[in-house]
Amino acid sequence: MNSCKEILMDxxxxxxxxxxxxxEMLKDVLKDDFKRFITAKDGEEGFRKFKEIKFDIVVTDIEMPKMDGMTLAKSIKKISKGTPVILLTAYSEKERLFRAIDVGVNKYLVKPFTPDKLLNVICEIAKEHLQKDKIVKLNDELYYDLRKRGVYTKEGESITLTRKELKFLELLVKNRDRVVTIEEIESVIWRDEIFTEAALRALVKRVRQKTSKEMIKNFPGIGYKLIKDN
Incomplete structure (x- = not known):
């Protein structure tokens, strides 16, 4: 479980x-293992909270009043197909499990189960469905890890960047499908500090020197964009 601790805390x-x-028992036992562990007493409350708050994984019982777990899973998948759903069930009938697969449930867990078993299943789902989205390929040699907030070689060695350099690169990574404007860069990285375009150009030059000259494209007077698959 130690290998999963960092993943779960995120x-x-x-x-x-x-x-x-x-x-309430699971909340008391598991709340410190995650960034947030929020509960709901039925499917309707669960769906309302899901629409209000961004969750990485949903764990739901199958038999509940107002809205059952299968209906909740189907409703969640309609608005957020990529969110993993773990279904808790006391059933083992194949027909019921096949229905869960059709709905898009990612995993089922048969009751009763221990808190450690649930942690293991959540960790497994996170590695399979979430961790891959945290690693962004910059080019054939470099990767950006959004969870660790750092640049690494394909051999796993860390590239040393300053705080501003990391913030700049992370901003480009998170918005890699578009041009990030100069105004956005100024507001995120400089904030209350004095900003000049010369300082921005110097920052970009340093990042290019430490990573790749071809990786960041300049759109004069507009901003910068991360170039994919260099």
Whole structure:
């Protein structure tokens, strides 16, 4: 479980369970393992919270009042197809499990289960469905890890960048499908500090020197964009 600790601490979990004793027990036991561990007492409350808050993974019981877990999973997948859903069930009938697959449920866990078993399943799902989105290929030699907030070679060695350099590169990575404007860069990186375009050009030059000259394209007077697959 130690290898999963860092992954789990970066996750926001929605746990939907109508049995109050189980819900509160798991919340007390697991709340410190995650960035957020928020509970709901039925499918309707769970779906409302899902629309209000961004969750990385949803864990839901199957039999609940107002809205059951299968309906909740289907509703979540309609608005956020990529959000993994773990279904908790006391059933083992193949027909029920096939329905869960059709709905898009990523994993099912048969009750009763231990808190450690749930942690293991969440860790497994996070590695399979979420971690890959945290690693961005910059070119054939370099990767940006959004979770660790750093640049690494394909051999796993870290590239040393200053705070401003990392912020600039992360801004480009998170908006890699478009040009990031000079105004955006100024507001995110310089904030209350004195900004000049000369300072920005110097920053870009340093990042290029430490990473790749061809990786960042300049759109004169507009901004900068990360060039894919160099």
């Amino acid at each position: 996750l926001s979990i929605l746990y939907v369970e109508d049995e109050e004793d189980i819900r």
